[in-house]
Amino acid sequence: MIMRKNNILIFLILFSIITFIFLSNCKYKPTEKFIEKKSEETAKEVTDKTNNKKETEDEEDYMITESKYFELPNKIIIYNEGEQTIIEKDTKSYNKIIYTTDKRFERGRCLIEEIIPEEMIEDIKNNKIAIEFIYTEEIQTNYACEEFGWKKIYTKILFPLPDFRAIFGDEEEYQAGPWYISIQPESDYLISIIEEEIK
Known part of the structure; x- marks a missing residue:
């Protein structure tokens, strides 16, 4: 009976150690890469939107609907x-x-x-x-x-x-x-x- 309890205890300790070793070696790289990739995509979207907004603003800067010096030509x-x-x-x-x-x-x-x-x-x-x-x-x-x-x-x-x-x-x-x-x-x-x- 004592022997059987010792075997179960040893088994649990070994199982815990193996589980700990396995989990400590797992660095979640795929998740990090996913987050990093998502961040890059988000940054690119923000940059694209900013550039598009800037181009639109630049075009709007040049928009005039009338001049007091001449009519707008056809x-x-x-x-x-x-x-x-x-x-x-x-x-x-x-x-x-x-x-x-x-x-x-x-x-x-x-x-x-x-x-x-x-x-x-x-x-x-x-x-x-x-x-x-x-x-x-x-x-x-x-x-x-x-x-x-x-x-x-x-x-x-x-x-x-x-x-x-x-x-x-x-x-x-x-x-x-x-x-x-x-x-x-x-x-x-x-x-x-x-x-x-x-x-």
Whole structure:
């Protein structure tokens, strides 16, 4: 009877020792890896959401719904030394060009009006870098420079880059003035958009 109790006791001790050894060698690596992998996925999701949010915020930073200097064009034509591309309304590049051009007018000042010869317009479009706002109907904008006022009627506005002129055009001719718009740093930024669009 004592012998049998001793055997049971020895068996229980051995079983406890083996169980302890087995459990102490088990480090739960799969769980740790799962947690680590899940953490990486969560971090990536947060980063992606942050980047998407930042891109959306960046795009929203360039969104304007109106300008006091010009009507928003129906489309924009960009020229790069003979090549040209149309930028459609409500695209990222369109919004950036509109926003930046509006800022150029904000920093502008008065300029005497001048008729721009057709040869010069062709030279700008074929040999230089420029942006042209195109309208499907005639637009009228009133400009005030110091004590003078000008009424501009136009169907397009050409912006050579880098240049201080906003050249308003209709079906007959182009005229620069009455506004002298900012050249830098906006021109470099606009040129970079054009070069990105026309590669």
